[in-house]
Amino acid sequence: MFWLKTELWTAEVVYTGFGTPMLHGALAVQGGTVVGQGSLEELKARFPQAEVIHKGKALFPPPVNAHTHLDLSLHPLYQGPFSGFIPHVVAHREKRELRAAQRGLEELVQSGVGAFADIVFQDEVMEFLLQESPLPGIAFYEVFAPDPQDAEEMFQKVRAKVEAWRKREGRVRIGLSPHAPYSVSPPLLQKLAHYAHTQGLPLMVHAAESREEVAFLRTGEGPLAGVYRRFSRTPWKAPGLTPVRYLQTLGVLGPDTVLVHGVHVDEEEVRMVADSGSKVVLCPRSNGNLQVGEAPLGLYARHGVELALGTDSRASSPDLDVKNEALSLWGKAEPRLLVRALTRGGYRALGLPTPRLTRGTPISLVHSLL
Ligand SMILES: [Zn+2]
DSSP states (O other), X not given: OOOOOEEEEEOSEEOOSSSOOEETEEEEEETTEEEEEEEHHHHHHHOTTOEEEEOSXXXXXXXXXXEEOGGGTTSOOOOSOGGGHHHHHHHTGGGOSHHHHHHHHHHHHXXXXXXXXXXXXXXXXXXXXXXXXXXOEEEEEEEOBOOGGGHHHHHHHHHHHHHHHHTTOSSEEEEEEEOOXXXXXXXXXXXXXXXXXXXXXXXXXXXXXOHHHHHHHHTSOSTHHHHHHHHOSSOOOOOOSOHHHHHHHTTOOSTTEEEEEOOSOOHHHHHHHHHHTOEEEEOHHHHHHTTOOOOOHHHHHHTTOOEEEOOOOTTTSSOSOTHHHHHHHBTTBOHHHHHHIIIIIHHHHTTOOOOXXXXXXXXXXXXXXX
């Protein structure tokens, strides 16, 4: 008779992809396969001979990188005030190309993610992701058009492209990304949001990232005023609202809307996000490099907002490994919340089912945070 040795893998948080992430949980493993899951005590009673192996901070199914810009993978890393970031991206614009996206996708695959959401700026990168991505996810076509005079023409152009790409959806689906409340004119934001909601297209918008963004929307002042003038002939009329309230009035929020960053929000805005069913992707390391502050995780959690994690691009983050985002917050937030954001929150933001770690799952799908 041949007995496979049983091991009990445990960690601070164990999440099987269903139920709630467990403290003092464990997975029973035989050979290369999961054979059981539950509390460590329960599994010790079921497998009294098994060796207990500590696997660090967390065990979970493949994580999700819910916000990348793969085509910025050849950009140098920017660290400095937020208002310098767009000029930095523009200054190195020749590096924003297909080769960068290919490099980024390789890095993403190597990091072990189960799915991803990317912001796509160029047609050839969209073609590449639709044809070549081995990972499921959403490619959000980015719209950057602050001048209201361009709204109608831009909308027609974007719609034609999106309609053509949608016919070729497979593993990768198409979404729309109006870049941010300060870089897409109000009429265009409204048109894009209405179009997305009626066509069932997911939306991803950078929002409430920096104090500069808040100042520009509320009063029209601050360093973003200068950046805006570089890209628009029409003077800016500040709506006099904070970012999430502004997006709410333009009809951007909704169950298929994902806000990225969400650093500068008050409690009423968090409630608006929760009530609308919008999800929020946090990018803590990028926020650190751009000196914008920290998102209020506890506040989001209290109001039941689904949170996900993303690395953002190589231009504001040192790598594309989303596990490092969770690590950067470890000890600052409830650990089960971070593990959920790393997995289930990400899959929900992308409209995908969360893979499960259960009897028969190969251990190659068990990921850990050390
Ligand atoms: Zn971004």
